[in-house]
Amino acid sequence: MGQFLQQLINGIQIGSIYALIALGYTIVYGIVRLINFAHADIFMIGAYMGFFLAPVMAKVFGGAFIPTIIAAMFITGLLGFVMEKLAYRPLRYKSRLSALITALGVSLFLENFCALDFHLFGVHLVFGPQFRKFPDLIVTRQIAIPGNLGLSIPNVVLLDVGVSIFLMVLLFWFVNKTLIGKQMRAVSFDKPTASLMGINIDIVISTAFIVGAALAGAGGILYGTTYGMLAAPYLGIWPGMKAFIAAVLGGIGNIPGAVLGAYIMGISEAFATSVDSNLGFGIAFAILIVILLVRPSGLLGKFMPEKV
Amino acid sequence: MALLDIQHLAQFFGGLRAVSDFNIQLERGEIVGLIGPNGAGKTTVFNVITGVYMPTKGTIVFDGQNIVGRKTYQITQAGIARTFQNIRLFSKSSVIDNVKIAYHFHMSYGNADAFLHTRKYWQGEQLVDDYAIDLLRLFHLDGHADDLSGSLPYGAQRRLEIARALATKPKLLILDEPAAGMNPAEADELMEMIHWLRDKFDLTILLIEHQMRVVMGVCERIKVMDFGETICEGVPEYIRNDPRVIEAYLGKGA
Amino acid sequence: MTFLRAHRTIATVIAFALVYVVIKVLNLVGIFNAYYIQLIMLAGINIVMTVSLGMVNGFTGQFSIGHAGFMAVGAYTSVMITTVWLHASVANPWVGYPVFIAAILAGGLLAAAAGYIVGAPSLRLKGDYLAIVTLSASELIRTVIRVSSFLGGPRGLGGIPKFTNLEVVFVFAIVSVVLMRNYLFSSHGRSMKAVRDSEIAAEATGINTTRQKVFVFVFSAFFAGISGGVFAHLLQFIHPDNFSFMKSLEYLIYLYVGGSASISGAMVGAAVFTVLPELLRSLQSWRMVIYPLILILVMIFRTEGIMGLKEFSFILIPQRQRKEVSA
Numbered sequence A: 001m002g003q004f005l006q007q008l009i010n011g012i013q014i015g016s017i018y019a020l021i022a023l024g025y026t027i028v029y030g031i032v033r034l035i036n037f038a039h040a041d042i043f044m045i046g047a048y049m050g051f052f053l054a055p056v057m058a059k060v061f062g063g064a065f066i067p068t069i070i071a072a073m074f075i076t077g078l079l080g081f082v083m084e085k086l087a088y089r090p091l092r093y094k095s096r097l098s099a100l101i102t103a104l105g106v107s108l109f110l111e112n113f114c115a116l117d118f119h120l121f122g123v124h125l126v127f128g129p130q131f132r133k134f135p136d137l138i139v140t141r142q143i144a145i146p147g148n149l150g151l152s153i154p155n156v157v158l159l160d161v162g163v164s165i166f167l168m169v170l171l172f173w174f175v176n177k178t179l180i181g182k183q184m185r186a187v188s189f190d191k192p193t194a195s196l197m198g199i200n201i202d203i204v205i206s207t208a209f210i211v212g213a214a215l216a217g218a219g220g221i222l223y224g225t226t227y228g229m230l231a232a233p234y235l236g237i238w239p240g241m242k243a244f245i246a247a248v249l250g251g252i253g254n255i256p257g258a259v260l261g262a263y264i265m266g267i268s269e270a271f272a273t274s275v276d277s278n279l280g281f282g283i284a285f286a287i288l289i290v291i292l293l294v295r296p297s298g299l300l301g302k303f304m305p306e307k308v
Numbered sequence B: 001m002a003l004l005d006i007q008h009l010a011q012f013f014g015g016l017r018a019v020s021d022f023n024i025q026l027e028r029g030e031i032v033g034l035i036g037p038n039g040a041g042k043t044t045v046f047n048v049i050t051g052v053y054m055p056t057k058g059t060i061v062f063d064g065q066n067i068v069g070r071k072t073y074q075i076t077q078a079g080i081a082r083t084f085q086n087i088r089l090f091s092k093s094s095v096i097d098n099v100k101i102a103y104h105f106h107m108s109y110g111n112a113d114a115f116l117h118t119r120k121y122w123q124g125e126q127l128v129d130d131y132a133i134d135l136l137r138l139f140h141l142d143g144h145a146d147d148l149s150g151s152l153p154y155g156a157q158r159r160l161e162i163a164r165a166l167a168t169k170p171k172l173l174i175l176d177e178p179a180a181g182m183n184p185a186e187a188d189e190l191m192e193m194i195h196w197l198r199d200k201f202d203l204t205i206l207l208i209e210h211q212m213r214v215v216m217g218v219c220e221r222i223k224v225m226d227f228g229e230t231i232c233e234g235v236p237e238y239i240r241n242d243p244r245v246i247e248a249y250l251g252k253g254a
Numbered sequence C: 001m002t003f004l005r006a007h008r009t010i011a012t013v014i015a016f017a018l019v020y021v022v023i024k025v026l027n028l029v030g031i032f033n034a035y036y037i038q039l040i041m042l043a044g045i046n047i048v049m050t051v052s053l054g055m056v057n058g059f060t061g062q063f064s065i066g067h068a069g070f071m072a073v074g075a076y077t078s079v080m081i082t083t084v085w086l087h088a089s090v091a092n093p094w095v096g097y098p099v100f101i102a103a104i105l106a107g108g109l110l111a112a113a114a115g116y117i118v119g120a121p122s123l124r125l126k127g128d129y130l131a132i133v134t135l136s137a138s139e140l141i142r143t144v145i146r147v148s149s150f151l152g153g154p155r156g157l158g159g160i161p162k163f164t165n166l167e168v169v170f171v172f173a174i175v176s177v178v179l180m181r182n183y184l185f186s187s188h189g190r191s192m193k194a195v196r197d198s199e200i201a202a203e204a205t206g207i208n209t210t211r212q213k214v215f216v217f218v219f220s221a222f223f224a225g226i227s228g229g230v231f232a233h234l235l236q237f238i239h240p241d242n243f244s245f246m247k248s249l250e251y252l253i254y255l256y257v258g259g260s261a262s263i264s265g266a267m268v269g270a271a272v273f274t275v276l277p278e279l280l281r282s283l284q285s286w287r288m289v290i291y292p293l294i295l296i297l298v299m300i301f302r303t304e305g306i307m308g309l310k311e312f313s314f315i316l317i318p319q320r321q322r323k324e325v326s327a
Helices: A002-032 A039-061 A065-091 A096-114 A155-177 A179-189 A191-196 A201-227 A237-250 A255-275 A277-294 B042-049 B072-078 B095-106 B111-116 B119-138 B154-166 B184-200 B212-218 B236-241 B243-250 C003-029 C034-059 C067-085 C093-122 C127-147 C166-184 C187-197 C199-204 C209-235 C245-258 C263-279 C281-301
Strands: A118-120 A123-125 A142-144 A152-154 B004-013 B016-026 B031-035 B057-062 B080-082 B172-176 B204-208 B221-226 B229-234
Touching: A002 A039, A002 A155, A002 A179, A002 A201, A002 A237, A002 A255, A039 A065, A039 A096, A039 A201, A039 A237, A065 A096, A065 A201, A065 C281, A096 C245, A096 C281, A142 A155, A152 A155, A155 A179, A155 A201, A155 A255, A179 A191, A179 A201, A191 A201, A237 A255, A237 A277, A237 C127, A255 A277, A277 C093, A277 C127, B004 B042, B016 B042, B016 B229, B031 B042, B031 B184, B031 B212, B042 B172, B042 B204, B072 B080, B072 B095, B072 C199, B080 B154, B095 B119, B095 B154, B095 C187, B111 B119, B111 C166, B111 C187, B119 B154, B119 C187, B154 B172, B154 B184, B184 B204, B184 B212, B212 B236, B221 B236, B221 B243, B229 B236, B229 B243, B236 B243, C003 C034, C003 C166, C034 C067, C034 C166, C034 C187, C034 C209, C034 C245, C034 C263, C067 C093, C067 C127, C067 C209, C067 C245, C093 C127, C093 C209, C127 C245, C166 C187, C166 C209, C166 C263, C187 C199, C187 C209, C199 C209, C245 C263, C245 C281, C263 C281
Parallel strands: B031 B204, B031 B221, B080 B172, B172 B204
Antiparallel strands: A118 A123, A142 A152, B004 B016, B004 B057, B221 B229
C-alpha cells in the first residue's frame, strides 16, 4: 500500500510538470494547427534560466523561488513571441508541412545553439553540453503525512503540484473569463470567420505562443528544482515527447484534455518504471499506439471531418 | 431498374439535421437537377452518395449494389464520378496527368512493371497517353496538355475537372455547381456540353446548380431542397411556378 | 525502344561510366586519397537515403521523420547475416559477395516489413500524427537494439568486413535511383503525386489513397534498409547512436533544402551536405547549428528548395511523339 501511494505521488508529481508542457503544445495546436517541435526546447531554456537567474534573484530579492520562476516565465514567454514572429509567421499562409519542417528546424537550432561551448570576450556561450547542478531554490524537507502509514513526502512534490495547479487555474480563468481568451477560443474554432469578426489574429496567435511558452518555462523551473540537475541542452526532448503524447492522449487542441492526458501519462510512467525501467521508457509509446489505434481524436477530443 | 435508388436518406451531424428523408430514383440517361438555397443539404447528399460521409439513415443502391459504407474510391470504381464545388484539381500535375491519374485504376500494368519499365509498362503508357489526349481534344484542352493544371484559366479548369471525371469511365456523373463563376455565354456552352456528355458517353447526370437558366435549360427533372428536406419535385415548368419553391428562394410575401 | 530512347540511355550510361573512370584514375594518381573515396561512397549512400525519403515526404506529401530507424534495421540485419552468423569475409570474394548481396537484400526486406508495421496503421490517420509515430518507431527500434545483447547492445557491433567499395556504391546508388525514378514516372507515381496534391480528389478519382501511401512508405523503408546494409559494411562498426533521431533529421534537411519535389533535389541536397562539412572543417562544431538555420531560411525564402520542380535531364524519361490525328 505504501508502495502504491508512493508511485501514485510520483506520478502526480511528474504529471504536473508534463501538464505545463502539454498545455503549451495543445494551445498552439488549437490556434494554428502546428505541432511546435521547439516547445520542448523552450522548456529546456526555462530550466537553464533558473540556473543562471537564481543567484541574481537571491541577491536582489532574498528568497529565490518566486522571483526566479516569474523571471523565467517572462523570458520564455518573450522567446515564444519572438519565435512565432520570426519563424512561423512568414509561413502562416504557406503549407502546413513547411511550418512543421521549420518547427523542426527551430528545435534543432535551439538545442545545438545552446549546446555550443566556447568563450567570446570572456562570456561563456551558450550553455555548453556539460552537466550543471541546479541551484537550490527552496529548502528541501520532508513533510509527514498524517495517519499511521509512517510516510512522508518531500515538500518539492507539494511545490510541483501546487504551482502547476495554480498556473492551470490561472490559465482557465484567462481562457474562459477574459476577452482575449474568448478571442483565442474563437480563432481556434474558426480562424477566417474570427478575423472577419474583427479579431486581430496576429495578437491572438502571439498570445497563444507567449502563454504556452511561459507555462513551459515554469515547467522548466519546476523540473530543475525537482531533479536538481541539468544534464545537457537536450534535456527537453524526452519530457517534451511524453508531454506531446499526453496532449494527443487527451485530445490535441483540448485544454482540459492536455491536463488529463499529462496526469495519466505521469502516473502510468511512475508505475511502469517501478516494475522495470525499460518499461517506464516504453510506456509512452505504448500509450501512443493504443490511442492512435483506438481513438485518434483523444479522450476528450472531437472528430473534425474536413469539409468537402 | 433505376440506376440510382436512394431511400429515406438522412444525415445528422450531432443535433444538426443536414438531410432528412431524401428519396430519389435516377433512370439511365436522365439529367436530374438538385436545387435549393444555400445550406439546404444538397452538397451533403452528394457527399453521402460518394462515400465522404456515412449516412445516419437510409439506403443507396447503385446499379443493383448497395453502396452505403463503401469508401469513396470504391464508389468511384463502381461507376460514380463527381466534380467539386470549389475545383480540386491536382494543381502541381500537368493537365494530361490529371486525366491519366483518373484512368489509373483501369491501367493494365502493376507495381513490378512500374519499377522495371517493362514492355507492359510502355504499352500501358502509350495507351493511356493516346486515350488522355483524345479525351482532352474533345474538351479543347489538348493544346495545354503539358501545362500545369493550376495555370489554366478558370473555365478551362472546370472543363478539365469534368474531363478528369470522365476518365474514370463512370455510369453516373455528379456535378457540383458546374456553372459557378460562369457568365451567361459560358453557361450556355456548359448546357450544350452537358447534353453532349450524356449522349456521347452514355451517362446519367445528377447536378447541383444555382444558375436557374442552366437548371431549367438542361434538367429533365428537378428536385428542390430546403433545410434538409425535399419541398418539391417535378419538371422544370412545374417547379418554376410552385409557391413553396418561390418562398424558399425569395422568402414569404414574394 | 525507339531510337531516341536508346540514344539517351546510352549517353547516360557512358556519362556515368566516365565519372567512375575519372574517380578511379584520380585515386590511382593519388589526388583522391582513401578519405575522398570514402566521402564519395557516403554521398552515394546518402543520395539513396534522401531520394527514398523524398518518395514519402516529397512526392506523397507525408511527414515521416524516422527514416534512420529503417536504416538501422537494414544495417543490423545484414551484419548479423554476414558477420555474426555466416562469418563472410572479403578474403574470399566469390563466396563473400553473394552472401553480402543476399544479406543486404534481407536487410531491405526486414526494413520493409518494419515499414509496413509502422505505416499501415498510422497512414490511415491525418498527416500530423505520422511524424510522431515515425519518430517513436525509430526510437523504439534503437531501444530494442540497445537492450539486445545478441545485437551488440550499447557496445555496438564491430568486425564487419569491408564489402562496400566504390563499385558497390556506384551500382547500388544507380540501380536504386533508377528504380525509384521509374516508379515516379509511372501511373503509380502519378497517383502518388495525386495523393500529395489533394487526397480528397485522389479518392474521388478512384485511387485507394491509404494503400498507395502504405506502399510507397514500405518501399521507401526497403531502400533505407539496403542503404543501411551498404553503410554498415563501409564503416565496419555500427552502434545504435549511428541511427538516432539526429540522423533522421539530417536526411530531412538534405531533402527539403535540396528540394522535395524532385529526385534531383534530393540528390543535390545529399551530395552538397555530405561534402560541405568536409570543406568547412573548422566549423564542425557549428554544423548542427548552421544546418537547421539553413533549413529555416530555405523554408521561409525558397520553400521549394534548391532544385524546385526541375529535374536533371538524365532523370527524365524522354517524351514519346504524340499522335496527331485520332481515330
